[in-house]
Amino acid sequence: MYFNEEFETLPRPALEALQLKRLQAVVERVYANVPFYKASFDRSGLKPADVRSLDDLQRFPFTTKQDMRDSYPYGLFAAPLDEVVRIHASSGTTGKPTVVGYTHKDIDTWSDLMARSFVAAGAHRGDIIHNAYGYGLFTGGLGAHYGAERLGASVIPISGGNTKRQIMIMQDFGSTILTCTPSYSLFMAEEARAEGIDFKKLKLRVGIFGAEPWSEAMRGEIEEKLNLAAIDIYGLSEIMGPGVAIECIEAKNGLHIWEDHFIPEIIDPETGRRLPQGERGELVITTITKQGIPLIRYRTRDITSISYEPCVCGRTHARISRMSGRSDDMLIIRGVNVFPSQIESILVGIEGVEPHYLLIVDRKDNLDTLEVHVEVDERLFSDEIKVLQLLAKRIEKEIKDVLGVTCTAKLVEPKTIQRSEGKAKRVIDNRKL
Amino acid sequence: MKVEQISIFIENKSGRLAEITRILGESGINIRALSLADTSDFGILRLIVNDVETANKVLKEKGFTVNKTEVVAVEVPDRPGGLGAILQTLDSEQINVEYMYAFVERCGGNAVIIFRFDEVDKAINALKANNFSVLAGERLYSM
Numbered sequence: 001m002y003f004n005e006e007f008e009t010l011p012r013p014a015l016e017a018l019q020l021k022r023l024q025a026v027v028e029r030v031y032a033n034v035p036f037y038k039a040s041f042d043r044s045g046l047k048p049a050d051v052r053s054l055d056d057l058q059r060f061p062f063t064t065k066q067d068m069r070d071s072y073p074y075g076l077f078a079a080p081l082d083e084v085v086r087i088h089a090s091s092g093t094t095g096k097p098t099v100v101g102y103t104h105k106d107i108d109t110w111s112d113l114m115a116r117s118f119v120a121a122g123a124h125r126g127d128i129i130h131n132a133y134g135y136g137l138f139t140g141g142l143g144a145h146y147g148a149e150r151l152g153a154s155v156i157p158i159s160g161g162n163t164k165r166q167i168m169i170m171q172d173f174g175s176t177i178l179t180c181t182p183s184y185s186l187f188m189a190e191e192a193r194a195e196g197i198d199f200k201k202l203k204l205r206v207g208i209f210g211a212e213p214w215s216e217a218m219r220g221e222i223e224e225k226l227n228l229a230a231i232d233i234y235g236l237s238e239i240m241g242p243g244v245a246i247e248c249i250e251a252k253n254g255l256h257i258w259e260d261h262f263i264p265e266i267i268d269p270e271t272g273r274r275l276p277q278g279e280r281g282e283l284v285i286t287t288i289t290k291q292g293i294p295l296i297r298y299r300t301r302d303i304t305s306i307s308y309e310p311c312v313c314g315r316t317h318a319r320i321s322r323m324s325g326r327s328d329d330m331l332i333i334r335g336v337n338v339f340p341s342q343i344e345s346i347l348v349g350i351e352g353v354e355p356h357y358l359l360i361v362d363r364k365d366n367l368d369t370l371e372v373h374v375e376v377d378e379r380l381f382s383d384e385i386k387v388l389q390l391l392a393k394r395i396e397k398e399i400k401d402v403l404g405v406t407c408t409a410k411l412v413e414p415k416t417i418q419r420s421e422g423k424a425k426r427v428i429d430n431r432k433l
Numbered sequence: 434m435k436v437e438q439i440s441i442f443i444e445n446k447s448g449r450l451a452e453i454t455r456i457l458g459e460s461g462i463n464i465r466a467l468s469l470a471d472t473s474d475f476g477i478l479r480l481i482v483n484d485v486e487t488a489n490k491v492l493k494e495k496g497f498t499v500n501k502t503e504v505v506a507v508e509v510p511d512r513p514g515g516l517g518a519i520l521q522t523l524d525s526e527q528i529n530v531e532y533m534y535a536f537v538e539r540c541g542g543n544a545v546i547i548f549r550f551d552e553v554d555k556a557i558n559a560l561k562a563n564n565f566s567v568l569a570g571e572r573l574y575s576m
Contacts, residue, residue, distance in 0.1 A: 376498050
């Protein structure tokens with residue numbers, strides 16, 4: 001089953017011809033409309049006319065998250081604001097988010113690609129899609145919502161949280177598809193069990209899980225506990241949101257990346273050189289149809305590999321493997337992107353707090369936990385318990401306010417956090433992914 | 434009339450208290466009174482010792498976070514109602530007790546209560562005005 005058979009099964013020569021045409025157009029457009037790209041291409045001595053083949057893309061400079069921050073908020077927009085109908089954002093290391101804008105056409109494309117993704121995952125009209133991705137600045141909720149409507153399925157826009165109510169609604173409304181983070185799905189299953197509700201009696205058939213890294217072992221656990229087919233979906237707000245790539249239910253082996261809209265490359269994160277098929281490296285994406293904020297060679301920092309081998313489902317689009325990590329130090333905690341440097345700047349802002357800290361990430365009862373260890377030196381120390389407890393609470397609150405992540409602050413004795421000559425180890429990630 | 438107390442931050446892990454008492458013992462420091470306040474994650478050990486400076490120095494050298502606070506020691510007759518009378522006085526003067534701990538003198542008939550106040554001088558004046566026996570630091574250190 002396809003949502004758009006013609007494009008999803010386009011023979012590769014035709015697909016590549018389409019990519020080239022669209023790549024030439026987008027390079028033309030950003031050169032004309034985005035001063036950042038004009039300057040960056042000029043610095044590299046490149047003109048839009050230099051794109052004569054898909055291979056020429058390799059000569060162009062990368063776009064990084066830092067470039068997006070430096071252009072905050074609208075500097076990379078290629079369309080005027082009166083054509084932008086939606087603004088989303090992801091968190092940024094300085095507390096400033098990364099801003100993305102969508103024109104009507106972009107929302108239309110996104111809806112199509114999400115509808116495609118739903119169908120690839122095994123959804124169809126008549127399905128009741130229980131959408132527990134967060135709605136708001138985060139792209140997950142609305143992305144899945146528009147895709148579900150485009151498909152013609154019924155969508156329940158429940159968003160995240162309030163687990164008991166989620167379970168009641170799944171039971172009563174007869175939800176057939178669940179969309180949320182993989183860890184939240186397991187959390188729901190545990191909650192249901194505690195309430196004496198058997199998930200296997202629900203009508204759920206497919207779960208579409210993304211926004212955080214997960215493993216094949218976790219897939220097995222989810223499929224067993226929720227009695228559904230668990231499908232991995234990938235996306236990022238800078239590129240579009242969810243629906244950049246998805247596994248097909250036929251193979252469940254690699255995520256088809258919609259190549260008529262995105263050109264993927266795998267590079268060596270150290271050298272920036274493109275790597276051959278099958279080798280693991282950093283995923284770089286060029287958007288070739290986006291109007292609001294097209295990006296040329298955006299470094300996602302996600303580590304994966306790519307395969308152009310034909311797939312049993314008949315789709316001709318390349319497949320990227322499950323994300324196996326990051327080429328930077330970003331952590332994904334309960335679906336929220338967190339850089340250790342963000343926490344560091346919050347701690348340094350609290351008077352007396354030493355910049356020696358350690359983040360311990362774990363997964364308990366299927367939910368990510370974050371412990372922030374902070375050394376207590378003489379300036380912070382008090383002989384009164386309440387003063388120290390207030391300090392811990394303040395650290396927890398500031399992190400929650402800035403990053404939206406709940407954590408536990410733990411005060412530890414001085415010099416107990418590892419020092420090293422080079423890069424100090426700031427993160428211990430105990431999640432078995 | 435103030436007494437110097439040292440406080441030490443300790444994580445809740447086994448052996449820390451033993452480590453502190455060992456360091457103090459090896460340096461010839463005698464503990465006169467102590468109190469341990471704890472939470473699930475950490476504790477604060479408060480000590481009155483015979484040699485504050487040395488104790489402070491040796492613990493810091495071993496990497497402990499230590500601070501010094503001024504507390505007030507009050508002698509209380511070791512009989513029913515002894516402490517109640519002091520607290521009554523503090524309450525009527527609207528003096529807040531941050532924390533307190535007690536020990537009984539070895540050979541006397543009195544107990545000594547250590548108080549931590551925010552307004553130390555005001556507390557001392559109020560206690561003295563009501564004829565309570567506020568002990569000097571030296572007396573306590575050498576008890």
